[in-house]
Every structure is written in structure tokens, then in C-alpha cells.
Amino acid sequence: MTELLQKNIADHVVLSTTETEEFCNLFEQRFIKKKSFLLREGEVCKFEGFVVKGLFRVYHIDKNGFEQILYFAIENWWITDIDSFTTETPSQLYIEALEDSEVLLISKKDKEFAYSNLPRIEKLFRVMTQKTHVALQRRMIDNLSKTAELRYIEFSEKYPQLFQRLSNIQIAAYLGITNVFLSNIRKKIASKK
Amino acid sequence: MTELLQKNIADHVVLSTTETEEFCNLFEQRFIKKKSFLLREGEVCKFEGFVVKGLFRVYHIDKNGFEQILYFAIENWWITDIDSFTTETPSQLYIEALEDSEVLLISKKDKEFAYSNLPRIEKLFRVMTQKTHVALQRRMIDNLSKTAELRYIEFSEKYPQLFQRLSNIQIAAYLGITNVFLSNIRKKIASKK
DNA sequence: GAATTTTATTAAACTAGTTTAATGTATTGA
DNA sequence: TCAATACATTAAACTAGTTTAATAAAATTC
Numbered sequence: 001m002t003e004l005l006q007k008n009i010a011d012h013v014v015l016s017t018t019e020t021e022e023f024c025n026l027f028e029q030r031f032i033k034k035k036s037f038l039l040r041e042g043e044v045c046k047f048e049g050f051v052v053k054g055l056f057r058v059y060h061i062d063k064n065g066f067e068q069i070l071y072f073a074i075e076n077w078w079i080t081d082i083d084s085f086t087t088e089t090p091s092q093l094y095i096e097a098l099e100d101s102e103v104l105l106i107s108k109k110d111k112e113f114a115y116s117n118l119p120r121i122e123k124l125f126r127v128m129t130q131k132t133h134v135a136l137q138r139r140m141i142d143n144l145s146k147t148a149e150l151r152y153i154e155f156s157e158k159y160p161q162l163f164q165r166l167s168n169i170q171i172a173a174y175l176g177i178t179n180v181f182l183s184n185i186r187k188k189i190a191s192k193k
Numbered sequence: 194m195t196e197l198l199q200k201n202i203a204d205h206v207v208l209s210t211t212e213t214e215e216f217c218n219l220f221e222q223r224f225i226k227k228k229s230f231l232l233r234e235g236e237v238c239k240f241e242g243f244v245v246k247g248l249f250r251v252y253h254i255d256k257n258g259f260e261q262i263l264y265f266a267i268e269n270w271w272i273t274d275i276d277s278f279t280t281e282t283p284s285q286l287y288i289e290a291l292e293d294s295e296v297l298l299i300s301k302k303d304k305e306f307a308y309s310n311l312p313r314i315e316k317l318f319r320v321m322t323q324k325t326h327v328a329l330q331r332r333m334i335d336n337l338s339k340t341a342e343l344r345y346i347e348f349s350e351k352y353p354q355l356f357q358r359l360s361n362i363q364i365a366a367y368l369g370i371t372n373v374f375l376s377n378i379r380k381k382i383a384s385k386k
Numbered sequence: 387g388a389a390t391t392t393t394a395t396t397a398a399a400c401t402a403g404t405t406t407a408a409t410g411t412a413t414t415g416a
Numbered sequence: 417t418c419a420a421t422a423c424a425t426t427a428a429a430c431t432a433g434t435t436t437a438a439t440a441a442a443a444t445t446c
Binding site for chain 1: 253255257259261263275276279308312315316318319322323325326327329330331332333334336337338339369
Binding site for chain 2: 422423424425426
């Protein structure tokens with residue numbers, strides 16, 4: 001049940017078999033149906049999750065009702081609202097399954113337990129947070145410096161697997177443009193070939 | 194010399210006096226003149242820094258020669274290229290002093306030493322990275338959902354101290370707009386009052 | 387399998403932000 | 417202290433991206 005999680009951990013830090021097992025035992029398996037929510041705005045995020053199967057989107061709805069997608073998570077990715085989870089304040093985000101999905105969840109209490117009793121777990125999450133942060137910095141620069149057309153092309157090349165599972169509406173919300181404009185971009189690209 | 198650093202650490206984690214001292218002793222004091230660089234594109238970032246005095250900007254130059262500012266750092270803020278520092282690969286960023294500045298630097302080797310010998314330092318950097326990441330997530334959402342005018346106003350309200358030390362060119366590069374357009378925004382705001 | 391909802395496309399008018407270039411004013415530096 | 421450089425503003429033509437609305441196709445649901 002936790003094979004994929006174990007492999008994911010091993011990609012970040014070196015843990016003994018016992019440590020890995022003890023940590024993985026803290027997770028609870030959950031099945032989430034397409035269009036169901038793991039988290040809604042206003043709720044405190046009480047978990048950190050690892051996607052075993054399926055696809056999620058983490059997004060915000062602004063005061064004009066537009067959705068901005070912070071990130072997607074497919075198999076082998078982690079999901080949480082790190083802000084709400086760490087500060088125990090109401091979330092401003094939604095986490096929604098875009099496909100029938102399976103996740104492994106760890107509670108705040110069990111994660112604290114791990115931090116105290118399994119010292120290398122602290123390193124695991126430091127390293128993971130660093131990597132996520134680096135990725136977001138790159139995306140920030142891209143959003144500041146590149147046109148939507150280029151961002152679309154690069155997104156399709158960087159995450160081909162994810163790309164073909166997403167509707168254009170979702171991709172547009174991630175790129176920060178309207179789906180109408182994305183349609184224009186797609187037409188333009190198609191006509192070039 | 195390290196009073197401000199000690200206070201900053203205490204704001205994030207609980208350390209004993211000895212731990213704090215031992216950690217702070219790993220830092221080296223450096224004075225950086227205005228317009229000098231702590232890091233340039235292509236160099237490997239060999240330090241993590243804490244600003245005691247002055248002002249820095251961390252930015253990227255895209256292939257059209259435009260600068261995107263990732264963040265500013267004044268007194269009591271940390272600076273590094275976390276990507277280059279952790280992976281030991283050439284940086285894509287510049288770190289430049291915008292005022293005569295004083296920083297405390299810790300080398301990669303000494304930071305690794307601290308991680309191994311002062312276990313709570315691992316927590317310190319996990320917590321700090323999390324906070325930085327949350328701030329960047331918020332900025333990402335703002336950039337996707339808000340107009341430049343609103344971002345400008347909110348920036349001035351959120352960081353008034355920093356704001357008045359920056360030229361409009363720097364602010365525009367941070368907001369992701371041209372300084373010409375920023376000038377229009379300023380005119381529009383002024384006429385409203 | 388018919389009805390409903392969601393998705394993608396197109397068009398046309400619009401707006402936020404860019405580009406280039408000129409001008410005046412502050413700052414900086416030798 | 418004077419020349420050079422950096423900064424802020426304005427104008428005008430332009431372009432990237434939005435808005436609204438209509439239509440067709442695809443997917444979902446009962």
C-alpha cells in the first residue's frame with residue numbers, strides 16, 4: 001500500500017527500513033471521487049497528503065470569482081495547504097480531485113510525532129519544501145518574463161503526462177489566462193505547423 | 194555583532210544559548226558596497242546570508258535583457274539562491290546591493306556541519322523555508338489575479354519601509370511591469386486623491 | 387438514450403500593459 | 417563643480433490578453 005510513498009521518500013533522504021516503516025504507518029489511506037474536495041476555503045487543513053493515484057488541483061478563487069491554480073498533483077506528488085496546515089488558520093484554497101483518486105494522509109499530530117521521534121523526517125520535509133520552493137521561484141520568473149504562448153508550450157513539454165489529462169480550462173487557469181485566449185494560442189500554434 | 198541574527202533565530206525556533214552561539218559563530222561578517230554583487234549569474238552560490246544592514250535585490254535577466262526581481266532583502270531578511278546553493282549548480286540569479294550593506298554569511302560546509310551537530314538548525318531552516326514558500330505562493334496568486342495598480346498599492350502598504358527606499362524602476366521590475374506603465378499608474382492614483 | 391451540463395472554438399469590441407522616443411530633473415562621480 | 421549617468425514623466429502607436437456572446441461538439445447524468 002505504501003510502496004510508492006516509500007520510494008518517494010528514498011528519493012529525498014536516506015532512512016533505515018524501520019524508520020521508513022514507522023513513518024509510513026502514520027499515514028491513512030483515502031479514496032477521493034472525481035469532483036470531490038480534500039479541502040475547501042475556510043477549513044483548516046489538517047493533513048499533508050501523498051497522491052498514490054489520480055489527479056488533484058489546488059486553487060484559489062479571487063473576489064471576482066476567477067480561479068487561479070497554484071499547482072496540480074498527480075501520482076507521486078504531495079499536496080497540502082502548507083500555510084493553513086502549519087499555522088492552523090482557515091485555508092484560502094480548494095483542493096479538488098479531477099479524477100477518481102487515492103491518497104495517503106498524515107495528520108498534524110502524527111507529523112509532529114515524526115518530527116520529534118524520527119529526526120531524519122525533519123530533513124525530509126526541509127528538502128522537499130526547498131525543492132517545491134525552487135520550482136515555484138522558476139514559475140514566478142516565467143510568469144513575469146514569458147508570454148502566455150511560450151508558457152503554454154513549455155508546460156506541455158515539461159509535464160506531458162499531466163498535460164494530456166487536463167482540460168484547456170484547467171491549463172488556462174494554471175497559466176493565468178482565459179480559456180478563450182488559450183484557444184487563440186492553440187489556433188495560432190496549429191497554423192504554424 | 195550577531196545580536197540581530199540571534200533575535201531572528203529566536204523568532205523561528207527555540208534554541209539554547211550555547212546552540213545559538215555555536216551556530217552564530219559559523220557566520221562571517223561582510224560589507225558590500227552599493228552596486229556591488231554578492232552573486233552573479235553563472236557562479237555557484239556558496240553562501241546563505243543574513244542582512245544586518247542595507248538593501249539587496251535578487252533578480253534574473255531574461256533572454257531579452259529584462260530584469261525580473263524575485264525579492265528584496267533588507268535588515269533582518271535572509272538571502273541566497275537556494276537552488277544554486279543546494280544543488281551546487283551555476284546560478285541564474287544576481288544578488289546586488291542597492292545600498293551600502295552588511296551581511297553575515299554561512300558557507301555550505303558550515304551549514305552542513307550545523308545540520309549534523311545542531312539538530313534544531315534543521316528545524317530552523319525547514320520552518321524558514323516554509324514561511325518563504327507561503328509568501329511566494331501568495332505573491333503568485335496576486336500576480337495571477339490582481340491588476341498592476343492593485344499590486345502596486347498593496348506592495349506600498351505591505352512593505353512601507355522597503356517601498357520608500359526603492360526607485361520606481363526597482364518597484365516596476367518587482368511588480369512585473371515597465372517603469373513607463375508604473376508612471377501611468379502613479380499619475381492615475383495621484384489624480385484620484 | 388434523451389436531456390443537461392461542460393468544453394472548445396470563433397468573432398468582435400475592448401483594456402491593460404508595452405514600446406519607442408523625447409524631455410527635464412536628480413544623482414553621482416572624477 | 418561640471419559632465420555624465422540614472423531616473424521619472426509624457427505622448428502616441430501598438431500588442432497581448434479580456435470580455436461577452438453565440439455555436440457546436442463532447443461528456444455526463446438520470
